[in-house]
Structures are given as C-alpha cells and as structure tokens.
Amino acid sequence: MDWDKLRIFHAVAEKGSLTHAGDVLHLSQSAVSRQIRALEESLAVTLFHRHARGLILTEQGELLFDATQAMVKRLDATAARIRDSEDEVFGELRVTTTTGFGTLWLAPRLARLYEKYPALKIDLMLEERVLDLPMREADVAIRMKEPSQADLIRKRLMNIQMRLYATPEYIAVHGKPEVLDDLSAHRLISQHAGTPQVAAGAVLVQDLMSHDIPSTLTVNNYFGVLQAVLNHLGVGVLPDYLTEDFPNLVRVLPDVQSAEVPVFLAYPEELRHSKRVAAFRDFVTEEIMAYRRRQQDEAAA
Secondary structure, eight states: OOHHHHHHHHHHHHHTSHHHHHHHHTOOHHHHHHHHHHHHHHHTSOOEEEETTEEEEOHHHHHHHHHHHHHHHHHHHHHHHHHOOSSOOOEEEEEEEOHHHIIIIIGGGHHHHHHHOTTEEEEEEEOSSOOOTTTTSOSEEEESSOOOOTTEEEEEEEEEOEEEEEOHHHHHHHOOOOSGGGGGGSEEEEEOTTSOOOHHHHHHHHHHHTTTOOEEEEESSHHHHHHHHHTTOSEEEEEGGGTTTOTTOEEEEEEEEOOOEEEEEEEEGGGTTOHHHHHHHHHHHHHHHHHHHHHHHHHHO
C-alpha cells in the first residue's frame, strides 16, 4: 500500500475536508482528491461519504484510519527518539497521571524540572482513565497500581494511603472525632463511589459510610475533595502525600486509614533511551526520595 496515499488519506480523515488537508500537506485540492480516488480504487472500497458539509468516514474508512493512526503514533515516537540529543533534553514530553496526584503533588514541583531543562515542553494529561502507553497516547504515566502491559518499563515510586483530615477551623467549631461512631456528627467528604479510583480508597469510604453519616459531599477527584476540606466543609478522605504541602491539615482518627496503594512510573520499552523520559524519571525519583527523607526526619523528631 502506497504510504504517500495513506498519509494523504490520514490528513483528510483528520480534517474532514480535502481543502483543509491540502493546506496541511501543501497540495492542491485536486491533487488530494486524485490520491484519495486512487487509494479507493486500489482497495476497491469507498473510504468517505461525500456531503456538502465535508467528508465522513465509511466503515471501511474507519478501519483504515485506525491503522494509519497507529502508524502515525509509532512514527511520532520514532521521530522523538531520533530528535533526542546525546547531551541535551528538549522537546515535548506527554505525561499522564490522575487529577489528584497531578494537581496536588506533581505540578507544584515541576518548577525544579524546568529550571534544569528549560527547553522541555511538558504536556500534562490529568484524568482517571488509564491511557495506552504502547499505543503512544502518552509517553510517561504515573499510576496508582502496577501497569499490566508486558511491554512497559515500570518503576515503583512509593506507597500511599488514604486518611482522614480536617482543618483546625473546622475542628474548633465542630469538634474532633475521637472514635469512628463520632463521624455521625460530621460531614464526610470523599471521592464519589462511581468514579474511577484506587480500590483501597473506595473500600475505606465504604467502611466509613457504614457508620450512619447523615451528611456527605462526594467529588470525582481528590483535588475537589481537598478544596472542600480547606474550606472547612467537613472531614475529608485524602491521600497522605498532601500533608507536606498542606501542613495545617489535622489528621483525624489516626488509626483509620486505607490499605497501602503502590505508585508506579511507567513508559514504553521503545522510549528506554529517550533523554526526555530519563530526565523526567530521574526528577520524580529524586523528589520522591527527598519526600521520604523529610518524612523520616519528622517521624524521628
């Protein structure tokens, strides 16, 4: 199959227009049209439905677009590896992690990474959905469980736990729960049970809800839970990595916590030699080690 024709087909499918694809490819509309027609003839199928408003992929066109999309992602990954300098770190790095970890732990620390590598361009994708690293939906992932794909390099960063926190202002007004049954006099703030989250956190919340808590606030990520807690709305279920950056939070019911949740950094095998990936991996590892040392120092004090 002619790659030039596939390249043109991919651009038309993305843009939904011969004219717009031609602009991207620096080809005339008639030249693009001829290539698409020749590709359809060689495959003996119709790839697009022609409408006044533009072009829509047929079922066969969708199948071909899935294939070209995978090819383009692979080519992008290869190009990224080629562009990696032996001595410099520059270019785009797509990092995915959860909304809570990305906004509350990772983003506040990125200044130190940019100080070291000012030419780095980070695309931070925060969502609970697990992006497909081998299919190049992202370059690096920080996940709250061990990745299942065999073709990924993975590094265990740390363990976290979900615990109960409130502000001193809230406790001054509403009192501090001393036993689990005391939660019936407080509002519990947590992630919504139906949102994607680590099982350990969901189990903890389920257990807490069994204590006849009349008022609750649920949010679909820990960033929202934290904002509600900081505004004195109640007792929140939050990951313990927050305590360093929000030292005024008071831990409530110290014996209540989730099971340990492993945090992994992962990236595709094909990016093993990427300078950008190595720089990000080393940066996160150093930050985690420094965080652990501070925790140990506090525990010993």
